[in-house]
Amino acid sequence: MTDLNKPTGYSHVHSSSEPGPSGIGRPGYHRRELSPEEAAVMEEKIRKVELAISMVLRIGVVVSVLVIASGLGLMFFHHSDYLPIRGSFSYRELTSQSTPFPHTFADLGKSISHGEGQGIVVLGVLILILTPILRVAVGVLSFLYEEDIPMALVTLFVLVVLIGSFFLAGV
Amino acid sequence: MTPLDFVISLALISVAAGVLGSLIGLGGGVVIVPVLTLLYHVDIRLAIGASIVSVIATSSGAAAAYVRERMTNLRAGMFLEIATTTGAVSGAYLTTLLPTRFLFVFFGLVLAYSSFVTFRRRHVAQPLTVSNDRLANYFNLHGSYYDYAEKREISYKVVGTKAGLGLMYVAGLVSALLGIGSGALKVPAMDSAMHLPMKVSSATSNFMIGVTAAASAGVYFIRGQIDPIIAAPVAAGVLLGATLGARVLGRVTSRTVRLVFVIVLVIISLEMLQKGIFP
Numbered sequence: 001m002t003d004l005n006k007p008t009g010y011s012h013v014h015s016s017s018e019p020g021p022s023g024i025g026r027p028g029y030h031r032r033e034l035s036p037e038e039a040a041v042m043e044e045k046i047r048k049v050e051l052a053i054s055m056v057l058r059i060g061v062v063v064s065v066l067v068i069a070s071g072l073g074l075m076f077f078h079h080s081d082y083l084p085i086r087g088s089f090s091y092r093e094l095t096s097q098s099t100p101f102p103h104t105f106a107d108l109g110k111s112i113s114h115g116e117g118q119g120i121v122v123l124g125v126l127i128l129i130l131t132p133i134l135r136v137a138v139g140v141l142s143f144l145y146e147e148d149i150p151m152a153l154v155t156l157f158v159l160v161v162l163i164g165s166f167f168l169a170g171v
Numbered sequence: 172m173t174p175l176d177f178v179i180s181l182a183l184i185s186v187a188a189g190v191l192g193s194l195i196g197l198g199g200g201v202v203i204v205p206v207l208t209l210l211y212h213v214d215i216r217l218a219i220g221a222s223i224v225s226v227i228a229t230s231s232g233a234a235a236a237y238v239r240e241r242m243t244n245l246r247a248g249m250f251l252e253i254a255t256t257t258g259a260v261s262g263a264y265l266t267t268l269l270p271t272r273f274l275f276v277f278f279g280l281v282l283a284y285s286s287f288v289t290f291r292r293r294h295v296a297q298p299l300t301v302s303n304d305r306l307a308n309y310f311n312l313h314g315s316y317y318d319y320a321e322k323r324e325i326s327y328k329v330v331g332t333k334a335g336l337g338l339m340y341v342a343g344l345v346s347a348l349l350g351i352g353s354g355a356l357k358v359p360a361m362d363s364a365m366h367l368p369m370k371v372s373s374a375t376s377n378f379m380i381g382v383t384a385a386a387s388a389g390v391y392f393i394r395g396q397i398d399p400i401i402a403a404p405v406a407a408g409v410l411l412g413a414t415l416g417a418r419v420l421g422r423v424t425s426r427t428v429r430l431v432f433v434i435v436l437v438i439i440s441l442e443m444l445q446k447g448i449f450p
Contacts, residue, residue, distance in 0.1 A: 075400070095398060103395035131381070132381035151310060154310070166389040
């Protein structure tokens, strides 16, 4: 960590004629200096990518909030004993370790088809959980669009680990 | 307390958690876990499930605004996610093996160290202008952003990517083990080891914590740790708070962000150590 933290004072120049002190395994790939026009085009592309990712997030967030809110509304609608501000029914009964709520996809499907608020809230939460994953997926496409293969591969790796984690969870 | 009181009070606290979490890049979990366990006496496993939800909510809520303001270093964030997601997946399988007390002590020490390292760098204002870090140059992880507090464009170079990757793996591990704390390691890793400006570290951490949390969220769902009556007010409140917090980050100075970050970290680390040592 010590040597990496100290910049040695010479600026690193990317140029196609320079093979690089010890290029990381792929001598064929290099980033050359862009001309001002190319840089402007690149800047515009990156801007579009940022806006696309931002849009994915917003849509995911808004949809999940709407689903969660309607699920919560249904929970209170179906259970009138939840409603009073003063009452004997304690929230503890809903937050103890033995409280039943859907935690498999089969349970979740059943709960939603019965129109239970619980299931709909969980669905909204799952949509929220999917937003970062969707964001990474959009990232893969957008780095490809920028023709940035190393970063596209990096993002693809992250996506594979993320999706893999869901399958591992089911085992 | 009836379920309605619970939902309303928890939603209001969650708004505050979202503002704070998105400002310093820690996610809402830093507030949600202690509030649920200490104030509402909710089981720690359910609290951790709610925290994972709040972390994703902070990240998605805030990142939409940050990315537009170009404060997030998307490339560095994605690159470091290689290590964090891998760490998160391995951590999700260790969580049932380790006793809670040990986790509290371990987490407390990790946070105490993070806060010390971050505080020590408070006088460092200028970002690096050169970098001979091969990975950073190859993937072009350097960047620039417009600082609304200083009213100028600030460009910076990234170093220490290998150290950063190592710390990010640990951050992912800790995140999965405790439901919180991934930002607590990510911000110091980017700030101290990689020399990103503090506001960029915070915004990029915010971007990353959601992705990391998503990598372990599936496991928490299957294990039945995501209780709808807790998750609903937390998700909605934190999303609102994070959107507000994202606007605040643009206007305040890096120094302010750093100091708030250090104060929050010290408080949490003391709290966790206390729970681990004198339960």
